[in-house]
Structures are given as C-alpha cells and as structure tokens.
Amino acid sequence: MNLPDDSTGSQTALAISKSLPGKDCLRYYPAHRLMAWQPQGMLDDLMLDQIARWLVDIEQEYLPCQRFVDFSQLTALAVRTHHVFEFARNRAEQFTGAKSVRTALFSDDWVSLAVARLYESLMEETLIEARAFFDLAKAAEWLAIPANVLRLKDKPEP
Numbered sequence: 232m233n234l235p236d237d238s239t240g241s242q243t244a245l246a247i248s249k250s251l252p253g254k255d256c257l258r259y260y261p262a263h264r265l266m267a268w269q270p271q272g273m274l275d276d277l278m279l280d281q282i283a284r285w286l287v288d289i290e291q292e293y294l295p296c297q298r299f300v301d302f303s304q305l306t307a308l309a310v311r312t313h314h315v316f317e318f319a320r321n322r323a324e325q326f327t328g329a330k331s332v333r334t335a336l337f338s339d340d341w342v343s344l345a346v347a348r349l350y351e352s353l354m355e356e357t358l359i360e361a362r363a364f365f366d367l368a369k370a371a372e373w374l375a376i377p378a379n380v381l382r383l384k385d386k387p388e389p
Contacts, residue, residue, distance in 0.1 A: 247385060256304075257285070258387045263376045264296040269383050273307040274343070276314045283318060287325050297374050298334040299381055302343040315346060319353035331358045335370040337381070338363070 247262070256269045266289070270278060326332075334354075336347035347363035354361040364370035371378035 247388060258383070259296075260376075260380055263380060265299055265374070265376060265380065266296050267299045267301065267381075267383055269301040269304055271304040271306075273309055274302070274305050275309040276311060279310055279314060279318050283321060283325075286322070290327065295328050295330050295332050297332060297376070299370070299374065299376075300334065300336045300347075301381070301383060302336065302338040302340065302347065305340070305343055308343055308346065310346060312349070315349055316353060319350055322359060323354065323357040326358055328358055331360050333374055334359055334361045335374050335381075336361060336363045337367055337370050338365060 247260070256271055258267050259265070260267065268282060270282075336350065338344040338347055344363055344365055347361075351361045351363045362370075362373060364373070367381055368378050371381050374381075
C-alpha cells in the first residue's frame with residue numbers, strides 16, 4: 232500500500248485515509264498504521280457482529296495496526312451487555328497477531344463511554360489493549376497519533 236505524498240511535510244498531508252471494503256464508516260490511515268471506525272446511527276448487536284466479522288477478515292491484510300473507534304456519531308445504543316461480553320471474548324480468541332495492538336475508543340457521551348469502558352476491562356490480559364477516552368486529545372496521545380487525524384475529517388481515497 233502506498234503512503235500518501237507528503238512533499239510539504241505537513242501533518243495534514245499525512246492524514247490521508249483510504250476507504251476500506253465494507254461499511255462507509257471504515258477507513259485506514261497508512262502513514263499512521265491506523266484503522267478507524269466511526270459507526271453512525273444505532274449501534275446494536277447486529278452492527279457489532281458485522282464489525283467483528285469484518286475485523287477478522289481485514290486483520291490478515293493490515294496487521295499490525297492500531298485501531299480507533301469514534302462513538303460520537305451514534306444516535307442510539309442498543310447493545311446487550313452479555314453481547315459485549317461475547318464480542319470481547321470472541322475478539323480475544325480470533326485475534327491472530329503476534330504483537331499487541333492498541334484500540335482507542337472515543338465517546339463524547341456517557342452511555343457509550345460506559346460500554347467502551349466495559350470493553351476495555353474485558354480486554355485486559357489480551358493482545359488487544361483497549362482504552363476508553365472522553366477526551367480526543369488523550370486518545371491521540373495514547374496512540375501517538377496527531378489529534379487532527381482522529382477527527383476523521385479528511386476525505387478518504389477510494
């Protein structure tokens with residue numbers, strides 16, 4: 232995968248994402264080895280299952296990379312607690328990477344932040360280091376990626 236041209240040396244030039252096969256809210260930032268997911272609308276068990284299947288497939292091509300999940304565009308949350316437990320258990324079992332990866336879960340809403348924190352606690356002692364954030368700048372710092380990248384405002388390349 233080619234990196235975006237950065238003849239100017241600016242961080243903005245490096246914040247070019249590529250669309251990933253699957254949902255429109257998925258993108259990859261090759262310069263930062265970052266996979267980003269920004270679910271929109273209602274997050275329910277079905278959407279969680281779809282992203283799990285997609286992750287298993289895509290991880291083979293993009294490993295190792297960091298992950299960023301932005302819950303700020305959700306309008307409703309309808310995941311069952313036991314489904315989050317099941318999702319976390321399956322992710323830990325299905326992850327095939329030899330090295331750990333970081334997953335930052337950002338939310339500007341207390342309810343989705345609680346779900347993110349639940350996932351964080353369930354992923355302890357696994358190769359997927361998950362951490363929930365209410366502050367985007369802190370998520371960027373933890374991932375060692377410029378905060379402007381995590382705003383997901385660039386237009387993805389096809």
